[in-house]
Amino acid sequence: MTSSLLDGHGLFQRRYFHEREYLRNLALADQRPSALFIGCSDSRVVPEYLTSAGFGELFVLRNIANFVPKLDHADASVGAAIDYALGALGVPDIIVCGHYGCGGVKAALDDLEPFRAKHPSLHEWLEGVAPAARRGRAASADPDPDAPWRRGVEENVIQALENLITYDVVREKLESGAVHLHAWIYDLYQTRIRVLDVETGGFVDASEIQRNG
Ligand SMILES: [Zn+2]
Known part of the structure; x- marks a missing residue:
């Protein structure tokens, strides 16, 4: 293999x-990467392929369901990457990129109890994802059976942006205009990136954002 x-x-x-x-x-x-890219570990979502980024361009953190815990979470790996990317490397952009078809978000939408004994680390991690994922399900009025899953993915990246602000270094750099936050979703089925439009709170095709400058 x-x-x-x-x-x-x-x-x-x-x-x-x-x-x-x-x-x-x-x-x-x-190294002087242009962005901190926080994505899912899913093998089908490869940041450099999706963005045509070369060596040295992206500082990448991937975990299950591109989860950004709040600062007080027991796992420090996400915080360490944020500290280093902003504090030492001075990246001007943080991109949180979720994806439709995310198995981590799907699991978080369902009953996590079966994971507790068998996969305790995965259980703990997905417990963090669950509130946003379930909020998405509650907000979905679309009759399409996959719509709650998609909304869960969207809520999860929006929550990630909110959680980023719990980190002092992010808040300080946001206030001084030294960093910008972006929420993206890669649509596995359409093979397109969708971008959060902060004006409307909805996600639009990346080409629309490019067109509007
Ligand atoms: Zn995923």
Whole structure:
């Protein structure tokens, strides 16, 4: 199984042979990514592929259901990435990118009790996702059976933006205009990114945001 991944690495080395000098220079200089990208661990949602970002462009944090806990959460890994990306690297943008078809959000919409004994870490993590996911379900009036799931995904990224503000470094940089927050959703089925329009609270196709400047 892993041999095919190592074969893939051989392909990478051949493909990027001509960029070897560029990659070495990247290694010698300090990294200067343009954004902190917080996404889901889902294997179908690959930030660099979706954005055509190259080496050194994105500082990426991925976890189940792209969850951003509040500052006082027991798990410090998200906070550590935020501290480093903003405090040390000075990234000007934070993107939280959820995705339709998210299994983590789907599980959080359902009864989490069966996870408690068998997968206690997963249970604890999804307990954090559950309030926003369930709020989405409650708000969904669409008769489509998948609509509550989609709304749950949307509420989860909106909640993530709100939780980001519990971190001092985010709040300070927001106040000084040094950082901007963005909520995106990758639509796995339409293969398009949708972006939160803060004016309306709805999600619109990324191409519309680009058109409107
Ligand atoms: Zn997911």
